[in-house]
Amino acid sequence: MKRVLILDLDNTIYPVSSIAQYLFNKFFFLLNQEAGIDSSALIRSKDELIRRPFHDVADEFSFSPELRNKGIEILNNLTCDEILVPFSDYHHIRKSALDKFLVTTGFTKLQYSKVKQLGIENDFKEIHIVDPEVSPKTKLDIFKELMDKYNYQATEVLVIGDDPQSEIRAAIALGIDTFLYDPDNKYPEAKTTYRGDSLEKVLVVIS
Ligand SMILES: [Mg+2]
Structure with a gap:
């Protein structure tokens, strides 16, 4: 579960x-x-x-x-000062009552400004920016820290992302199930637990 x-x-x-x-x-x-x-x-x-x-x-x-x-x-x-709009299927994730975390790689100020412009900061229990300019920590390190901090078992977690070489790979290394969001079918061969062209499918795989 x-x-x-x-x-x-x-x-x-x-x-x-x-x-x-x-x-x-x-x-x-x-x-x-x-x-x-x-x-x-x-x-x-x-x-x-x-x-x-x-x-x-x-x-x-x-x-x-x-x-x-x-x-x-x-x-x-650099910051983003434009209003950003989430994908039209993001609301399926937003309304899920599960604990949600955002873990993104990039320049700290820029990533935070995107979160703000998307209006999604309150959707998450914690937001982490993996910024190579600030720290050598990777997404894998952050996933591990979150599991330790909240006592989550790997089987209780689902990592959702579009990059097989980034969050998907890190999750697999930790024994966490993954959902590869691949609306354009760019990575048909990628290793992942689940895949889908819509975030709505996430609710199906966790139910
Ligand atoms: Mg991505």
């Missing part, structure tokens, strides 16, 4: 594509305020930058140290 849901944020509760352009423009504007930084590598990497962590893209596209450092400095302070 499940009594706990742990959710990812990006592309699990709302579509990143809905704010990618806005955030990129804001980031790009702030970067161009800085004199002497060649941002051509940034423009070339735009499509990747929208989808993947900044550090990874910076390595792959050989960003200069100035571009890399300034980019991280800006991202550390």
